[in-house]
Amino acid sequence: MIKKIIIIPFVFLLIHFLYIACVCNCPDIKEKYYKVTDITVKSFADDNVVIDSGIVTTDTITLKYDFVRDCLVYHVNPFSAFVNTTLACSCGGCGEKGIKSKIKTFEITSDSVYNGIPANTSLNNIFKVKSWNYFNLYDNKTLDTVKTFINDRYGFELLSLFSIVKPLDAKGHRFTLKLVTEDNVIKTATTKQIFWH
Numbered sequence: 001m002i003k004k005i006i007i008i009p010f011v012f013l014l015i016h017f018l019y020i021a022c023v024c025n026c027p028d029i030k031e032k033y034y035k036v037t038d039i040t041v042k043s044f045a046d047d048n049v050v051i052d053s054g055i056v057t058t059d060t061i062t063l064k065y066d067f068v069r070d071c072l073v074y075h076v077n078p079f080s081a082f083v084n085t086t087l088a089c090s091c092g093g094c095g096e097k098g099i100k101s102k103i104k105t106f107e108i109t110s111d112s113v114y115n116g117i118p119a120n121t122s123l124n125n126i127f128k129v130k131s132w133n134y135f136n137l138y139d140n141k142t143l144d145t146v147k148t149f150i151n152d153r154y155g156f157e158l159l160s161l162f163s164i165v166k167p168l169d170a171k172g173h174r175f176t177l178k179l180v181t182e183d184n185v186i187k188t189a190t191t192k193q194i195f196w197h
Contacts, residue, residue: 033100
């Protein structure tokens with residue numbers, strides 16, 4: 001019985017020692033940068049009503065984008081079940097250095113004329129950033145501003161754009177967000193056709 005009382009704390013201390021001595025020596029992360037592999041979009045009218053397609057009666061349209069990012073995950077601790085998390089060491093995460101190739105172009109366009117702006121021409125002055133990731137930006141931030149944030153090592157997964165400028169014509173619009181990186185990788189996401197009533 002006395003041996004068990006001595007052995008159990010010894011094993012507990014040994015596991016913590018191994019954790020701190022071996023596992024806390026963080027291995028190199030194979031990929032410290034991330035890249036965008038895909039973009040998806042959902043359209044919303046006033047009051048967060050999802051727009052699938054068709055005719056909508058709304059003053060504000062919101063486009064919510066999800067960015068699928070790719071990088072290799074960091075080391076998994078084999079002793080994590082046995083160690084108090086307050087003693088855990090801090091290792092760098094996957095993609096912690098930011099986007100691998102900086103964003104060269106970040107642009108939203110429509111496939112139809114939008115209040116005199118030709119089709120497939122930038123609508124960056126019409127659509128403003130409502131939020132990106134979990135930061136709410138209600139002070140008319142532009143896509144160029146967010147591009148600068150992202151290029152300056154901020155990660156991103158979510159982006160929400162809005163417009164209160166309704167198109168004056170009766171044509172439908174498919175909005176495309178296009179991201180071009182410095183190594184000329186292009187990722188796009190396009191909404192279904194939307195008509196204002």
